Amino acid sequence: MKWYVVYTRPKWEKRAAEQLTRFNINCYCPVIKKTIQRSDRKIKVESPLFDHYIFVQLEEKDRNLVFNSPGVVRYLFWLGKHAIVKDQEIETIKEWLKSGDTAKEISVMQYQIGDEIHLNSGxxxxxxxxxxxxxxxxxxLILESLGYVLKVKK
Known part of the structure; x- marks a missing residue:
């Protein structure tokens, strides 16, 4: 069975994963513990590592079962096909989170205007x-060294 990436409604990652588990779908929502400041105190909360994304493992013929959860919006696509995550990559995330070797503040960010990036393929x-x-x-993207402007699909 393959691992697929499912896009969820905002703040529905953990709820969608719980619902899919109740439907007997193997899913994984990696979470990290964060300390947040309330007006009068600091509290520790579990927050999804990837905003809007969870991983589901199922047969290709059963892919539509995920839409039984109202929190699921769509599948993530890469190069026109369903995005597939390797078993080893899921295990690496699990081991990394379990090891306690994570930084105090972890965030996964999208690129922002003005960010300088290094292209490592293409x-x-x-x-x-x-x-x-x-x-x-x-x-x-602007490639200043070559004088090019690139338009790259997300």
């Missing part, structure tokens, strides 16, 4: 670029 491999613009479907 025809412009090993070049640096600056994020010029972000649309719903594309990043616009």
């Amino acid at each position: 025809p412009f491999c090993d070049h640096n670029a600056v994020v010029k613009d972000i649309t719903k479907t594309h990043y616009v």
Whole structure:
């Protein structure tokens, strides 16, 4: 069985994972413990490592079962196909979180306008670029060293 990535409604990651587990779907929502400041105290909470994403393991023919949960929006796609995560990658995340070797504050962020990034694949491999613009479907990157502007699909 393959691991697929499911996109959830905002703040529904843990609830969707619980619901899918009740439907006998193997799912994984990696969580981290964070300390947050309330007006009068600090509290520790479990928060999803990846906002809006959970992982589900099921047969290809059973993919539509995830939509029985009202928290599930859609599957994540990569290069026009369902995004598939390798078993080893899931195990690595689990082991890393279990080891307690995590940093105090962990965050997974999207690129922001002005960020300088290093391209490590494709025809412009090993070049640096600056994020010029972000649309719903594309990043616009400036390759200053080559004088190019790239439009890259998200």
